[in-house]
Amino acid sequence: MLVVAGQELRDLWLGGRGLVLSFAFSLLMSLIAYLVATNRALNFLEHRETVNLALQVAIAVGALLALLAAADTVSGERERGTLESLLLTPVSRLAIAAGKLLAALSLWLGAFVIAIPYIWFLGRGVGLVRDALGIGVVVGTLLAVFLASFGFLISVFASSNRVSLSLSLLVLLALFVPTQLPTAAQQGWAGDLLLRANPITAGEHYVGKIVTDGHAWSQDASWLVSPLVAAVVFAAAALLVGARFTRLRGGATA
Amino acid sequence: MSAAIEAHGVEKRYGSLVAVEDLDFSAEAGEILGVLGPNGAGKTTAIRVLTTICAPTRGSFEVAGVPHTQSAEIRARIGVLPESAGYPERQTGEEYLRYHARLYGQSRAGARAVARSLLEEVRLGERSGSLISTYSRGMRQRLGIARALVNEPRVVFLDEPTLGLDPAGQRQVLGMVRRIADERGATVLLSTHLLAEVEETCSRVLILNRGRVVAQGTVSEVSRRAAAPRSGRICVAPDSVDAALSALAAVEGVAASVDGRRGLLVVTLARTESMNDAVGAIVHAGIPLLSSELEGARLSDAFLAMTGEA
Numbered sequence: 001m002l003v004v005a006g007q008e009l010r011d012l013w014l015g016g017r018g019l020v021l022s023f024a025f026s027l028l029m030s031l032i033a034y035l036v037a038t039n040r041a042l043n044f045l046e047h048r049e050t051v052n053l054a055l056q057v058a059i060a061v062g063a064l065l066a067l068l069a070a071a072d073t074v075s076g077e078r079e080r081g082t083l084e085s086l087l088l089t090p091v092s093r094l095a096i097a098a099g100k101l102l103a104a105l106s107l108w109l110g111a112f113v114i115a116i117p118y119i120w121f122l123g124r125g126v127g128l129v130r131d132a133l134g135i136g137v138v139v140g141t142l143l144a145v146f147l148a149s150f151g152f153l154i155s156v157f158a159s160s161n162r163v164s165l166s167l168s169l170l171v172l173l174a175l176f177v178p179t180q181l182p183t184a185a186q187q188g189w190a191g192d193l194l195l196r197a198n199p200i201t202a203g204e205h206y207v208g209k210i211v212t213d214g215h216a217w218s219q220d221a222s223w224l225v226s227p228l229v230a231a232v233v234f235a236a237a238a239l240l241v242g243a244r245f246t247r248l249r250g251g252a253t254a
Numbered sequence: 255m256s257a258a259i260e261a262h263g264v265e266k267r268y269g270s271l272v273a274v275e276d277l278d279f280s281a282e283a284g285e286i287l288g289v290l291g292p293n294g295a296g297k298t299t300a301i302r303v304l305t306t307i308c309a310p311t312r313g314s315f316e317v318a319g320v321p322h323t324q325s326a327e328i329r330a331r332i333g334v335l336p337e338s339a340g341y342p343e344r345q346t347g348e349e350y351l352r353y354h355a356r357l358y359g360q361s362r363a364g365a366r367a368v369a370r371s372l373l374e375e376v377r378l379g380e381r382s383g384s385l386i387s388t389y390s391r392g393m394r395q396r397l398g399i400a401r402a403l404v405n406e407p408r409v410v411f412l413d414e415p416t417l418g419l420d421p422a423g424q425r426q427v428l429g430m431v432r433r434i435a436d437e438r439g440a441t442v443l444l445s446t447h448l449l450a451e452v453e454e455t456c457s458r459v460l461i462l463n464r465g466r467v468v469a470q471g472t473v474s475e476v477s478r479r480a481a482a483p484r485s486g487r488i489c490v491a492p493d494s495v496d497a498a499l500s501a502l503a504a505v506e507g508v509a510a511s512v513d514g515r516r517g518l519l520v521v522t523l524a525r526t527e528s529m530n531d532a533v534g535a536i537v538h539a540g541i542p543l544l545s546s547e548l549e550g551a552r553l554s555d556a557f558l559a560m561t562g563e564a
Binding site for chain 1: 345
């Protein structure tokens with residue numbers, strides 16, 4: 001597994017794709033930091049809200065990068081004709097899947113490291129930085145594991161790389177839709193259930209409670225259930241089901 | 255000597271499509287077995303099943319003495335050059351081989367040594383540090399063969415290794431195939447649709463058509479066994495043509511006609527031995543025989559007869 005992960009990491013980072021995506025991410029974070037800092041200076045945003053906003057963007061985009069990398073793993077290799085050579089080695093498909101997932105997750109870790117100075121800059125002076133970074137790494141990692149595993153599964157079964165990337169992005173956008181619903185629609189038992197069941201909205205809601213409202217980590221821990229369950233279930237599915245069905249033709253029975 | 259590959263009734267279906275059916279054959283250690291067949295005959299599917307990339311729908315097989323149920327064990331003992339193999343464009347040839355050697359359990363230092371040695375062996379030593387994207391097709395095929403050898407395999411599967419290569423490239427690759435068998439003692443299963451490659455390189459041949467084995471044996475055995483109609487050419491003096499036609503008309507199993515060229519007769523034979531009868535009739539009639547040539551006993555005739563490609 002480590003040999004596969006090592007090579008995947010080299011391909012991702014030394015090949016340039018990881019660096020380009022990280023550079024784009026750092027530009028986005030710079031823009032976000034500038035905008036929220038400006039708004040805070042104009043008293044449009046509270047100090048805590050600026051940190052929350054930047055952190056939520058960092059988590060969402062960092063997890064998105066992991067999703068994109070994972071969605072390319074199997075379907076991309078299949079299209080480039082390199083999958084067969086890998087499957088012909090005695091390395092187990094579980095180890096191949098795990099190695100590829102680890103490499104995809106490195107994009108999230110890279111994004112988080114890039115986000116640290118921005119969060120520090122925005123959160124300094126109110127004793128918020130440590131909590132923000134702590135909750136960011138926990139929620140972000142859970143969401144990144146969930147989305148990367150989901151992307152890997154799509155990649156295994158997709159008939160082409162284009163289908164894999166499109167479908168992954170489509171589902172990700174669908175998961176973000178509830179965050180754009182009017183406040184009234186997010187209230188009541190149905191709205192609450194929708195927000196809690198969706199790992200993205202539940203995770204972001206939890207981050208908001210800690211960072212903006214200053215709640216203790218344990219106070220709203222129930223909001224972490226769906227990100228945690230999604231991460232565990234999808235990672236297990238990627239490693240067991242996905243690995244088993246990693247084959248030359250997407251979705252075909254072999 | 256134990257068989258390096260043994261297949262018993264192997265079948266592979268994709269839904270209702272039968273890609274390979276009742277595949278029964280064996281290959282001895284150190285031999286080069288050619289697998290011939292027209293496009294869609296099931297050659298690539300057969301190789302994918304035997305290399306454990308696809309599970310058989312029915313039947314069993316052993317490769318390098320390992321039963322098909324132990325796929326990882328088989329993969330550890332074989333080397334494969336898949337048809338239309340892709341290569342990571344941003345890796346160098348040496349990085350590519352080092353990675354694959356590591357996947358077979360080599361240490362970092364061991365992998366480096368294996369990669370360098372194999373690159374020299376396939377004459378890519380000078381380009382070991384170049385990106386694969388800069389390699390020609392022939393160089394990529396040689397790199398693919400080197401990759402198939404990183405684990406010192408006992409059985410090597412090569413699926414259309416000369417496809418798309420110029421004659422010089424084909425010759426280089428076929429030379430490597432012979433060296434794999436001669437110097438490494440590995441069994442080579444060479445899939446191709448080029449008959450000349452098989453005649454030139456292989457000790458035995460397996461002809462597949464529509465997923466089934468239609469012939470197997472040595473090249474000469476398969477050529478003889480084919481029920482292809484035989485033909486021959488008999489050359490006599492131009493003024494003896496009519497007499498020769500009369501003599502041949504009396505021979506059972508021989509039909510003669512005049513070729514466009516002067517003094518040349520084309521004879522169609524019911525069986526190979528009929529050529530002796532035809533020549534005997536000419537000689538017996540006192541007609542000077544200038545030359546005779548038997549045709550129709552080549553692998554190409556057998557292939558065409560057995561695959562219905564004529």
